[in-house]
Amino acid sequence: MVLRQPIVCVLGHVDHGKTTILDSVRQTKVQSREAGSITQHIGASEVPVEVIQRFCGDMLSRMSIELTIPGLLFIDTPGHEAFANLRKRGGSIADIAVLVIDVNQGIQNQTREAITILKERKTPFVIALNKVDALTGWRSSPNACSDFAAQFPDALQRLDEKIYGLVGELYGDYGINAERFDRVTDFTKQVVMVPCSAKTREGISDLLLFVAGLAQKYLENRLELHAGKAKASILEVREESGLGYTLHVILYDGVLKVGDPIVFAKADGVVESKVKALFKPKPLDEMRDPKQRYSPVKEVFAACGVKVACDGADQALAGSSLFTAGAVARETIEKELKELSFDRKGDGVIVKADALGSLEAITAMLKKRGVPVKAASIGAPSKKDLMEAKAVREREPLRGAMLCFNEKASDEIRRMAEEEGVHLVEEKVIYALVEGYERWVKEQVDKERREAFSNLVLPAKITTLPGCCFRASNPCICGIRVDAGRLKKDVELLNGKGELVGRVRSIQKDKESVDEARKGDELAISIAGPVFGRQLRENQVLYVRIPKKDLKQLEGKYFKALTEEEKELLAETKELQA
Numbered sequence: 041m042v043l044r045q046p047i048v049c050v051l052g053h054v055d056h057g058k059t060t061i062l063d064s065v066r067q068t069k070v071q072s073r074e075a076g077s078i079t080q081h082i083g084a085s086e087v088p089v090e091v092i093q094r095f096c097g098d099m100l101s102r103m104s105i106e107l108t109i110p111g112l113l114f115i116d117t118p119g120h121e122a123f124a125n126l127r128k129r130g131g132s133i134a135d136i137a138v139l140v141i142d143v144n145q146g147i148q149n150q151t152r153e154a155i156t157i158l159k160e161r162k163t164p165f166v167i168a169l170n171k172v173d174a175l176t177g178w179r180s181s182p183n184a185c186s187d188f189a190a191q192f193p194d195a196l197q198r199l200d201e202k203i204y205g206l207v208g209e210l211y212g213d214y215g216i217n218a219e220r221f222d223r224v225t226d227f228t229k230q231v232v233m234v235p236c237s238a239k240t241r242e243g244i245s246d247l248l249l250f251v252a253g254l255a256q257k258y259l260e261n262r263l264e265l266h267a268g269k270a271k272a273s274i275l276e277v278r279e280e281s282g283l284g285y286t287l288h289v290i291l292y293d294g295v296l297k298v299g300d301p302i303v304f305a306k307a308d309g310v311v312e313s314k315v316k317a318l319f320k321p322k323p324l325d326e327m328r329d330p331k332q333r334y335s336p337v338k339e340v341f342a343a344c345g346v347k348v349a350c351d352g353a354d355q356a357l358a359g360s361s362l363f364t365a366g367a368v369a370r371e372t373i374e375k376e377l378k379e380l381s382f383d384r385k386g387d388g389v390i391v392k393a394d395a396l397g398s399l400e401a402i403t404a405m406l407k408k409r410g411v412p413v414k415a416a417s418i419g420a421p422s423k424k425d426l427m428e429a430k431a432v433r434e435r436e437p438l439r440g441a442m443l444c445f446n447e448k449a450s451d452e453i454r455r456m457a458e459e460e461g462v463h464l465v466e467e468k469v470i471y472a473l474v475e476g477y478e479r480w481v482k483e484q485v486d487k488e489r490r491e492a493f494s495n496l497v498l499p500a501k502i503t504t505l506p507g508c509c510f511r512a513s514n515p516c517i518c519g520i521r522v523d524a525g526r527l528k529k530d531v532e533l534l535n536g537k538g539e540l541v542g543r544v545r546s547i548q549k550d551k552e553s554v555d556e557a558r559k560g561d562e563l564a565i566s567i568a569g570p571v572f573g574r575q576l577r578e579n580q581v582l583y584v585r586i587p588k589k590d591l592k593q594l595e596g597k598y599f600k601a602l603t604e605e606e607k608e609l610l611a612e613t614k615e616l617q618a
Contacts, residue, residue, distance in 0.1 A: 044265040045086065045113045045343045046255035047292060049134030049163070051154040056142040057170040059116055060238035065095070065248065066324040084275065084290055084345035087112045088323045092252050095245040099185060105253045109263065111323070112252055113343045115290065133273060133292040135262055136255045137165035138247070143172055143202050143235065147209055155214055164258065166232045166250050167218060169206075173237040175199060182240045188222070199235060206233070221250060228258070265341060269364035270296035274304060275345075276358050276395060283317070285353035289362055290345055297339040301365035302348075305373050306355035307417065312365060317349040357418060359396030387436040388412030389477065390429045392421045394446040398470065402445060405474050412439065420447045421464075429462045438481050438600060441465060445473050488601035493526065496593060499609040500525035500584040502533075504576060505562065515545055515566040516576060524609050525584070527557045532585040533567065535575075538616045541582060542569030559605075583613050591617075 050058045065087055088111040093100065100107065115134060137158055141151055158165050173180045177195035181187055188196060203220055210216040210231075218231040232250050236243025255263070271293040280286050287304070296302075300315045319334035340346045348362070356362075361376060363369030389406070391413055393399045399416045406413055414432055415425070421442050433440020441463040442449075449457070449464055457464045463480050467473035492498070501524040508519025520527075533541045547554050549563040557563055570576045586594070594602065594610055602610065 042265045043109050043256070043260065043263040044341065045111050046109060046135040046252075046259065046263055047113050047115060047133055047290070047343045048251055048255070049115045049137045050140060051137055051157070052140035053142070053145075053148040053150040053154075056140045056145070056148070056151075057168075057238045058138075058140045061138075061140060061168060061170060061236070061244065061247070062114055062116055064238045064241045064244050065091075065114075084116070085114050085321070085325060086323050086344060087114060087248070089252075091324065092248050096249045097245070099245065099249055103249075103253070105249070105256075107252055107256060109252060109256050112248075112255075113290075113345065133290065134161075134163055135259050136251060137163050138168050138251060139165050140168045140170050141206065143169040143199070144174055146202070146206060152213075155210075155216070159214065164254065166234060166247065166254065167206075168247050169203070169233055169235045170238055172199065172235045172243065173240050175202075180237065180240045181242050185243065185245045187242075203233060203235075221246060227254060266294055268294045269366065269369070270294040270300065270302070270342075270362070271364075272296065272362040274356055274358055274360055274362050277353060277356050278347075279354075280347075280349075283349050285356075286319075287348040287350070287353050287356055287362065288345070289348055291340055291342045293342045294364065295339060295341050296346070296348075296364070302350065302362055303365050303369050303373055304362040305357045305360040305377050306352070307357065309377070310370055310373050311352040311355055312370075313350040313352045315348060315350055319347040319349070321345060321347075357396040358394065359398070359400065386412060386414070387432045387439050388414035389439055390414055390421070390425050390432075390442045391416035392425065392442065392444045392447050393418060398445050402443065402470055402473065405470065409474065409478070411474075411477070414439070420444070421449045421453050423453070423456070426453060426456055426460065426462055429457075430460045433460075433462055438484055441477055441480065443473050443477055445470060485601050488598055492594065492598040492601055496590045496598070497531055497584065497586050498526050498528065498594075499586060499606060499613050500527040500531075501609055501612075502527060502582050504578055504580045504582070506578040508564070509572045509578075510564060511566075512573060513571040515568045516542070516570050516572050517564060517566045518572060518576065519562065519564050520582075522557045522559050522561045523581075524559055524605055526559075527561075527565070527584065529555060533582045534585050534616060536581055536583075536616075538618075540569075540585065541575055542567040583616055585617065586610075586613055 050062065052058050062085065066085060089107050089109060092107060139154055141147065172178055175195055175198050177192050179191055181190060207218050210218045216231055217229060218233050221232045221234050224230045224232055234243055234247045234250060236247050270291055272289040272291045274287050274289050276288040278286055278288060296315065296318065298315050298318055302315055303310055303312050318337050318340055320337050320340060321334055334347055361373060363372065389411060391399060391402050393402060396418065399418065403413050403416055415428060421444055425442060429440050429442050440461065444466045446468055449466060454464060465473055465476045467476055500522065502520045502522050505519035505521055511517035527547065529544055529547055532543050535541050545566045545568050547557055547563060547565050549557065549561065591614060
């Protein structure tokens with residue numbers, strides 16, 4: 041049986057060191073060149089078996105492991121929460137995974153998400169406990185395998201405390217039985233944990249050994265090389281000098297040859313094309329940021345990363361599938377397109393991005409945060425997008441925005457957006473894109489609140505305090521507590537029957553006059569009109585009367601600027617005034 045390269049998906053929390061671990065294997069600096077030093081797109085790189093053998097050295101002989109796989113194909117996935125869908129796609133074609141956990145920080149939000157994905161996909165995985173060099177008292181041995189005997193007892197104790205904390209959490213929360221690699225007794229029932237450091241490269245050889253060895257030993261049938269039709273996932277669409285537009289793809293099954301008819305998705309259907317040329321990155325090179333030029337080849341075998349030149353590449357949707365042409369393949373892509381339709385009914389933001397996977401991730405993140413999406417598509421924002429956002433803004437001002445990920449708006453679009461009052465957010469880091477929009481929304485709400493609170497009569501609910509009548513009439517002065525809302529001067533007060541009681545002339549707190557009082561405040565107010573003991577009494581609940589014109593504005597233009605409590609109080613007051 042001829043085996044193909046296992047596809048290894050690298051997952052984990054942001055900043056825990058996924059790309060840096062691969063950089064330490066490849067001796068590259070891909071991570072430092074990413075926007076925000078965070079992986080934004082799925083990348084791929086091949087690690088030949090010769091490199092694994094060189095890394096692992098005598099360990100292979102001691103463990104009686106003879107590697108027959110041609111190497112490992114690593115898929116480096118974006119690590120922040122926004123890329124759940126990309127990781128699911130990566131997990132679906134991955135044979136085995138590396139879950140990277142910062143040994144000092146432990147399990148974080150994206151770690152939990154990654155574990156859930158791996159369990160759902162039933163993907164076997166190895167845990168890389170990164171950044172052991174940061175443990176207090178740790179004696180680093182650059183490029184070495186994990187040598188626990190060389191460590192001081194207190195450093196080893198700290199490591200064990202971290203490991204057994206993780207072991208307990210993994211078993212208690214997820215039913216995962218994990219153990220340090222040199223203590224594992226049954227590789228079919230226990231998940232291997234490898235302490236390592238991407239910075240010093242110690243333990244990286246152990247990590248490679250277990251990933252390659254376990255994949256080969258337990259996934260042999262899955263790794264059988266097929267000579268059938270190609271199945272691939274499009275990572276990115278790029279314009280290349282002399283080639284035009286090309287596709288960066290992961291070939292995960294079959295064989296792809298120059299001249300093969302292929303099909304892939306475009307925004308409004310399926311492209312039928314033919315492979316004009318194939319280019320492979322050099323071993324240990326990262327597809328999304330190669331150090332060397334690609335090599336032209338006539339055919340490629342799964343699993344590998346490859347650049348495909350073909351007609352219609354500029355129309356391809358990054359993140360979708362590519363197949364060797366055939367009726368079944370076309371139907372599969374049409375079904376995929378239907379599932380990935382982003383147009384929505386109702387009002388929402390407009391999303392533009394450079395890849396389908398990015399759109400999935402952004403829309404998923406927005407949905408999780410309760411932000412509706414009107415439409416999402418690949419490419420730079422157009423006049424049509426702008427007009428759609430403008431139409432939304434006229435109905436829902438806080439939704440009239442365009443979010444652009446890795447796609448720059450032209451100067452003309454920027455000018456038009458400013459003229460039409462459409463907010464434009466442009467970012468190269470997804471969570472910064474979403475946070476940028478949320479920050480703008482908050483600024484708009486705060487602005488509306490300031491405007492509303494300065495010009496309008498706001499809802500408020502107060503209670504007169506017992507034993508706090510300081511003057512019975514002309515004006516009545518008594519102590520009150522603000523139960524909800526904000527109480528201002530010169531507002532009229534109603535009793536529980538909706539009857540007018542009087543007008544607030546002044547507010548005094550700690551013997552000083554103030555312009556308003558807020559929820560929880562206990563202070564004295566003077567009220568023109570009532571006589572305490574007749575129209576007013578102790579422990580009486582009073583409401584601020586809201587003029588009709590102010591009520592209309594609070595229910596309309598400024599409604600979203602109110603808190604949930606203020607909205608409830610507004611409805612209560614309106615009913616009282618009816």
